[in-house]
Amino acid sequence: MITGDASYIKKINRSLIIREIVKEGMISRADLSKLTALTRATISVQVSDLLEEELVVEKQLEHNSVGRRPIMLSINAKAGYTLGIDLDAGHISFLVTDLLGNSLSSATIHVESNSYNEILSLLTQQIAEYITKYSDNRYGIVGIVIAVHGLVSSNEEIHYIPRLGWSSVSLKTDLEKAVGIQIHIENNANLSSFAESVFWHHETDSLLSLTLYSGIGLGMIINNKFYRGHDGFAGEIGHMIVAPDGRPCECGNKGCWEKYASEASVLSTLAKQKKLPHVTYEQVRDWINSEDEEVLETMEQFINYLSIGINNIINIFNPETILVDSELLRIYPDSIDKIKQKLTSKTSHYKNLLISSIGEKSTILGACALAIQYFLDVPVLNLSHNFEKSSTEPTKK
Structure with a gap:
């Protein structure tokens, strides 16, 4: 049994509930209570909050048996968006997904320069455009994760990117100052493994x-x-x-x-x-x-x-x-x-x-998935593999 501060317990319970809703796709309050070992009263209070925050939606199942049709709970995939960015020498790729990892749009910009300042300026411009474009729901862009092909420290500082020739640069800090939203930096291989775990294995x-x-x-x-x-x-x-x-x-x-x-x-x-x-x-x-x-x-x-x-x-x-x-x-x-x-x-x-069944796009899918995990604040994320739903929006440089 979890003991401690009431607000901390509420946060843990919320995380358990969201995790199971995401994992199951659709689930009833009764089944949530069974899977999480939380009381129905606790489930009711937490779900009420999630509904008010528009993170969860209710769906009524159609069925032929006698009795009330069950009310099912699902994550509101349309409540927010994530932006994944794959930063590599020669090109930068962008992917936008909903809160269930469904691809909504993708684009790749070809970049000839390896200059840190030029790429920082380009990223700042593109991120600002995405934030504006995807502000049509309650939460807008809920998270941005950038994959880099090099060494990233535990505090998300870029130590070295061989193909770009970058050493000891603070891309996270510089971008956050420029666009006013939290940015996460992660190694590309880590994000690839995360995508494999989240979407497939x-x-x-x-x-x-x-x-x-x-x-x-x-x-x-x-x-x-x-x-x-x-x-x-x-x-x-x-x-x-x-x-x-x-x-x-x-x-x-x-x-x-x-x-x-x-x-x-x-x-x-x-x-x-x-x-x-x-x-x-x-x-x-x-x-x-x-x-x-x-x-x-x-x-x-x-x-x-x-x-x-x-x-x-x-x-x-x-x-x-x-x-x-x-x-x-x-x-x-x-x-x-x-x-x-x-x-x-x-x-x-x-x-x-x-x-890999996902392929080269696993890196950028992993970036979006990590942004979802940060936003939903769940310890483990299981998403269905919707890899064929992305649309392409080519951007020229």
Whole structure:
């Protein structure tokens, strides 16, 4: 039984109720009482407050049996919006969702400059426009979370973003001063793992998510919480050395894993082989389908180096589920089976090794989901996976 200050108890009870309403989608007051072990009187008072705040709505179920039709409770998805931002070198992506994670609009801006001041100005302008555009309900934009592809400290300060060349910048503070709304900053791999947990893999509380696009990041959900390490820098697994005295890395070391097993490194290698300025996934798919020997050899090297790192991760963390977010793995036949065949150590134990079902948008979906969790103030968030509802609003730069 929870004891303590009355206001604190009320807050805990409110969190329990909201969590169950979100999880179930629709639920009656009676069932809420059973699931939360709270009295019907407590449920009645709390639900009355939530209805008044327009966070919850009532729905009456249609049914054919005799008796009163049950009154069901649902989260009012239209009460507010979240804004997720994926900040990467060369482009910035934006996603707006409702309070149940349904995608409402998305846009990507291509950015040539890596200048902190220029990108800060651009973000300030875009955020202000979104706040104005989505002010048509009670709460408007309820939360903004920005994903960055680099080191973020426990107090949300950006320590280092290799591809942007940023070190020790206070993006959170600068943006909050400019737009007058709270901003959260989070590592992209952490947000990817959060999206996997929230939208898809509810059954596990031990989940690792590898993102392989511009580098290699590791997001870790342990006991339904981010594992951040001492200063918040845990998960920079891309800088694990797999080839001593190997290729130089922006971090200052040589032979880092992401120089051999990230998609950027593979696509760069293929571009050099084909004497092209850049390579697309469609081209890689065509080369694979035509059994181009040089490309197949490069892909096998990619699989080999990827397997080395995954083997190390398994031995360190003993996870239940490992998800790998990679378009190259999706287009390369039997890629996961090839990796599993290389995980031959008798000391390695894991349950699931899967390619992400969400894909590259997991980062920005995770940003929106984290904003929802902050706003609803729930310890665990389970949302249905509505990935096909986003509309695109291209913005030009």
